Amino acid sequence: MRSIRNAIHNPYAASHSMGVRLLLYWFTMALLLVAAILSILMAMGVLSHPARQLASALDIQQRNTYAALDAQMDELTAHGVAMSEKLGRELDAFLAAKGIPFDALNDDPKTIAELEKRLYAPLSSTLSAASCSGIFFCLNVTANTALPNADALRAGLYLRYSGLQPTVASEQDVICFRGAAEAARGLQIQMHNRWNPELNTALIPGSNKVATSQVERLAEGSLWAKRTELLDTWEHVMLLCVPILDGSGTVRGFCGMEISDLYFSLSHDTVSSSYGNMLTLLAPIDGDKLNLSGTMLGATNGSRLTAEGTLHIKPGKYYTIYTDGKESYLGRHRLLDVVTSDGIPLAAVTLVTANTFRSYERGSQFAWFLGSVLFLLAMLVAATVLSRRFVKPINESLAAVRGDTTEVVTSGISEIDELLTMIRERPVGALPPDVEARLRGFTERANTLTGTERTILQYYMDGYTVKDIPELARISASTVKTHNRNLYRKLGVDSFDELKVYIELFASCGRSGELLNRS
Amino acid sequence: MRRIIKASMEDISSMERFQFSLRCAVCGSLWESQPARFSKAGMQPESEGKRVIFQALYQREREDVFERAATEAMEYFSLCPICKRLVCDRCFLLGEDIDLCTDCAAFLQEHGEPVEGLSAENR
Numbered sequence: 345m346r347s348i349r350n351a352i353h354n355p356y357a358a359s360h361s362m363g364v365r366l367l368l369y370w371f372t373m374a375l376l377l378v379a380a381i382l383s384i385l386m387a388m389g390v391l392s393h394p395a396r397q398l399a400s401a402l403d404i405q406q407r408n409t410y411a412a413l414d415a416q417m418d419e420l421t422a423h424g425v426a427m428s429e430k431l432g433r434e435l436d437a438f439l440a441a442k443g444i445p446f447d448a449l450n451d452d453p454k455t456i457a458e459l460e461k462r463l464y465a466p467l468s469s470t471l472s473a474a475s476c477s478g479i480f481f482c483l484n485v486t487a488n489t490a491l492p493n494a495d496a497l498r499a500g501l502y503l504r505y506s507g508l509q510p511t512v513a514s515e516q517d518v519i520c521f522r523g524a525a526e527a528a529r530g531l532q533i534q535m536h537n538r539w540n541p542e543l544n545t546a547l548i549p550g551s552n553k554v555a556t557s558q559v560e561r562l563a564e565g566s567l568w569a570k571r572t573e574l575l576d577t578w579e580h581v582m583l584l585c586v587p588i589l590d591g592s593g594t595v596r597g598f599c600g601m602e603i604s605d606l607y608f609s610l611s612h613d614t615v616s617s618s619y620g621n622m623l624t625l626l627a628p629i630d631g632d633k634l635n636l637s638g639t640m641l642g643a644t645n646g647s648r649l650t651a652e653g654t655l656h657i658k659p660g661k662y663y664t665i666y667t668d669g670k671e672s673y674l675g676r677h678r679l680l681d682v683v684t685s686d687g688i689p690l691a692a693v694t695l696v697t698a699n700t701f702r703s704y705e706r707g708s709q710f711a712w713f714l715g716s717v718l719f720l721l722a723m724l725v726a727a728t729v730l731s732r733r734f735v736k737p738i739n740e741s742l743a744a745v746r747g748d749t750t751e752v753v754t755s756g757i758s759e760i761d762e763l764l765t766m767i768r769e770r771p772v773g774a775l776p777p778d779v780e781a782r783l784r785g786f787t788e789r790a791n792t793l794t795g796t797e798r799t800i801l802q803y804y805m806d807g808y809t810v811k812d813i814p815e816l817a818r819i820s821a822s823t824v825k826t827h828n829r830n831l832y833r834k835l836g837v838d839s840f841d842e843l844k845v846y847i848e849l850f851a852s853c854g855r856s857g858e859l860l861n862r863s
Numbered sequence: 864m865r866r867i868i869k870a871s872m873e874d875i876s877s878m879e880r881f882q883f884s885l886r887c888a889v890c891g892s893l894w895e896s897q898p899a900r901f902s903k904a905g906m907q908p909e910s911e912g913k914r915v916i917f918q919a920l921y922q923r924e925r926e927d928v929f930e931r932a933a934t935e936a937m938e939y940f941s942l943c944p945i946c947k948r949l950v951c952d953r954c955f956l957l958g959e960d961i962d963l964c965t966d967c968a969a970f971l972q973e974h975g976e977p978v979e980g981l982s983a984e985n986r
């Protein structure tokens with residue numbers, strides 16, 4: 345390793361085996377190759393699959409969403425049951441104190457108001473403790489049985505938070521939505537602008553079933569009314585209804601909690617992620633359809649999702665696709681252990697907008713593409729730097745061999761340095777023995793040439809051809825031919841081409857002068 | 864060399880053909896170039912204009928033949944480096960130190976072989 349480190353840091357410092365350098369080159373090349381393969385796999389999505397990453401993120405978020413909604417509904421049911429028990433006991437105590445039967449409350453608005461004031465305390469305390477936007481109870485009695493819809497009207501108290509803000513419940517204002525006016529005044533509670541003295545239970549889906557069924561355990565008789573428009577308002581709510589039993593086990597009404605759209609939206613904000621904002625839904629799922637009109641929507645920042653229409657559910661490899669034909673969403677859902685009043689199960693749903701995810705996917709692919717291009721450029725730069733760093737001493741050594749420089753250069757590669765030393769120590773101009781003998785013989789034969797033949801040979805050495813000689817030597821072409829024949833015979837060559845080979849060989853050895861120096 | 868030969872050649876052309884000659888300065892033998900026929904030989908110009916054209920053609924063709932004749936003469940004549948005369952291959956000797964004409968060789972008592980003789984032998 346030390347030799348490799350030295351080869352990297354100071355290639356001129358000392359000679360290293362070419363094997364070490366080759367090992368370094370191949371090691372670098374292998375690293376670059378592995379990096380390139382990883383980059384290509386990343387760019388192709390084999391290693392970094394946006395859909396797989398989204399599935400993983402959705403799984404995590406869905407687990408949180410499911411846990412939160414499941415806990416919230418369990419908590420509300422528990423509070424509802426506890427409140428029902430308190431209300432039942434208070435009702436019994438009130439009736440006993442008054443010495444009247446339950447049905448005697450009909451057509452007695454004064455006593456009903458008195459009863460509502462008494463039942464306010466458990467209602468208010470539960471509202472403060474539970475995660476809900478409103479709370480109510482109603483009894484199977486009415487202040488005026490003569491009214492046309494007296495069968496649906498129920499005396500009771502319905503308290504709601506007004507001006508909901510994403511703050512703690514204790515800081516919200518409580519208003520009276522339903523209840524006797526005397527009770528509200530007595531309790532100093534502000535009236536709702538859509539206030540009415542009694543609840544119209546016909547507008548609460550499934551409430552009739554709760555108010556009339558006989559149950560042994562309160563939790564069994566409780567019911568989540570499907571999302572519906574709140575009585576006389578523009579708001580939509582989901583209501584938990586729990587029967588109220590008297591001491592004899594007779595159902596005397598029902599109580600429960602309200603979760604409004606606004607409250608749900610404020611309670612379940614979007615979760616921002618690289619793939620877009622993740623939305624939380626509490627939705628009834630009927631087979632492959634998600635009914636948006638019955639869905640409680642969390643915050644919908646960054647999407648156009650509204651509580652209208654139906655989403656068709658299409659399972660996918662990595663995520664489930666929810667589409668209404670115009671807009672698509674990607675997500676997960678899981679059924680809660682809750683069924684609405686119309687028998688459809690509720691599910692916790694986590695969604696992201698498909699368009700947002702596609703944008704992320706395209707951006708991701710582009711980023712990987714750009715990264716790959718930059719990586720390739722970096723590789724090219726690295727290759728250039730490496731080649732210059734390692735090949736430069738070799739080139740300098742070759743220049744020294746060619747004689748371009750007089751400096752003694754070491755390449756830093758032991759094998760090349762040995763070769764350089766061998767070449768340097770060899771006699772200058774030394775030729776293989778047989779070539780040397782041939783040149784010497786040629787030189788000796790050249791001494792036998794006549795003056796004119798030597799002149800013609802000189803012209804040939806200067807690069808002239810046979811055709812040029814008559815003009816240069818001012819002799820006839822026949823004379824030139826005769827001289828040429830004599831030249832070839834005396835020098836032992838068979839053609840002008842062979843003569844040129846000798847001339848070039850003498851020139852390359854720097855020994856042309858030997859041919860014309862008569863010894 | 865070409866310039867010297869051209870200056871020494873004589874024009875022995877007629878109206879029908881072009882030909883040039885060169886005489887060896889040593890033996891006096893006359894060398895004649897290959898004759899070339901005038902392209903308009905035998906034709907009479909029909910007008911003064913044609914006559915001018917014929918004359919121009921004659922001059923141009925004569926120049927061409929003159930150049931070819933000089934090239935041809937260079938095959939057989941050499942310039943003696945001593946007396947600076949043009950001599951034929953029969954009168955030009957290949958000497959040991961220098962090539963020269965037979966007259967100069969005799970005067971300088973140099974020996975050599977005539978080019979044409981050697982050529983004939985080799986042939």
